[in-house]
Amino acid sequence: MLFTTSWDDGYALDLRIAELLERHGLAGTFYACPTPQHGEGMLAEKDIRALAVRHEIGAHTLTHPHLTKLATHEADREIRESKEWAERVTGKPCTLFCYPYGDRNDEVQTLVRNAGFAGARTTEDLRFDASDPFALPVTLQVTPFPYRRRFSPAWKILDPLGPLRFRFARLRKAGIPLTAMTSWFTLAKALFESAKEQDKPFFHLYGHSREIERYNMWKPLEAFLTFVREQDVAPVTNSALIQ
Ligand SMILES: [Zn+2]
Numbered sequence: 001m002l003f004t005t006s007w008d009d010g011y012a013l014d015l016r017i018a019e020l021l022e023r024h025g026l027a028g029t030f031y032a033c034p035t036p037q038h039g040e041g042m043l044a045e046k047d048i049r050a051l052a053v054r055h056e057i058g059a060h061t062l063t064h065p066h067l068t069k070l071a072t073h074e075a076d077r078e079i080r081e082s083k084e085w086a087e088r089v090t091g092k093p094c095t096l097f098c099y100p101y102g103d104r105n106d107e108v109q110t111l112v113r114n115a116g117f118a119g120a121r122t123t124e125d126l127r128f129d130a131s132d133p134f135a136l137p138v139t140l141q142v143t144p145f146p147y148r149r150r151f152s153p154a155w156k157i158l159d160p161l162g163p164l165r166f167r168f169a170r171l172r173k174a175g176i177p178l179t180a181m182t183s184w185f186t187l188a189k190a191l192f193e194s195a196k197e198q199d200k201p202f203f204h205l206y207g208h209s210r211e212i213e214r215y216n217m218w219k220p221l222e223a224f225l226t227f228v229r230e231q232d233v234a235p236v237t238n239s240a241l242i243q
Contacts, residue, residue: 001195002202002240003233006121006138008060008098009033010048012041013209016218018051024225029238031060031098031121034085040210045089052089056237058096058121059086066103067111075108080115096120096238109134119242121206126170126191128200133242140191142207144215145184185220189227196231202241203233 003026007017010032021028030051036042048057059082061067067075079097086094095118099108102123112120112134119133127137146164159165164181171181180190188205195203205224212218234240 001200001233002236003228004029004202004204004236004238004241006031006058006098006204006206006238008206008208009037009064009210010043010060011037011209012043012047013213014043014051015047017209017212018055020218020222020225022054024229026225026229026235027055027237029056029058029096029121031058031096032086033060033062033064033082033100035063037064038210048086048089049091052092056096056239057086057090057092057094058098058238059083059094059117060098061100064100066101067099067108068103068105072107072111076111076115079108079111083115083117099123104135118239121238123206126167126174127204128195128198128202130201130241136204136238136241138204138206139195139202140188140205142184142205142212142217142221144217145187146181148215183220184217185223188220188224192224192228192231203228204238204241 005026006029007014008031010030014030017028032043032048051057061078061082065078083094097112097117097120099120099122119136121136124137125141128139130136144163147160148163175194176190180186192203212221
């Protein structure tokens with residue numbers, strides 16, 4: 001089974017992710033955006049260039065908009081110019097794109113294809129295989145599970161179990177036992193074991209270093225990567241999913 005990871009937005013903390021991946025002999029695709037997001041420190045161009053040596057850099061637009069809400073020529077510009085930006089910074093071809101917020105439609109997908117990308121990643125989760133290279137799904141996000149304790153107060157009061165509720169039916173359908181739904185790490189492990197058992201093509205872990213820091217998830221992430229490394233997997237960047 002292929003094991004791939006991807007990390008969105010290009011936060012400065014992605015360097016910590018890269019170090020963690022390298023320590024476990026794994027690789028990542030970093031979908032970097034040149035415009036700062038959420039007031040966070042972003043990767044410097046020299047950092048992106050250094051990351052591109054051991055990992056892969058994908059494009060993620062220039063300003064992180066909802067692409068389906070833009071006029072066609074504006075969406076086209078965001079897509080094309082982010083490819084040019086990534087190629088200028090890394091000195092390498094940039095073949096993969098990631099839709100901000102997973103927001104896409106047929107028109108956006110066509111723009112991405114026409115810009116010369118070989119594929120694009122979505123945020124569709126709990127998936128282990130792909131049929132359309134311009135709708136590459138993911139398996140699991142590194143995000144609080146089953147509760148989201150630190151979030152906006154309204155969300156916390158209204159739906160603290162949102163992360164579980166949103167996925168519960170699909171997790172049961174995938175045969176994940178209730179006992180595995182008690183923490184992010186146990187869920188990740190159960191999903192991985194189920195994929196392995198069923199000989200699925202890949203496991204695709206993704207996330208945002210900003211959220212891992214905010215929700216204090218470095219330990220469970222490291223524990224999962226250590227577990228994965230003890231399994232028989234082929235560590236690859238996202239590009240390998242479309243070859
Ligand atoms: Zn993003």
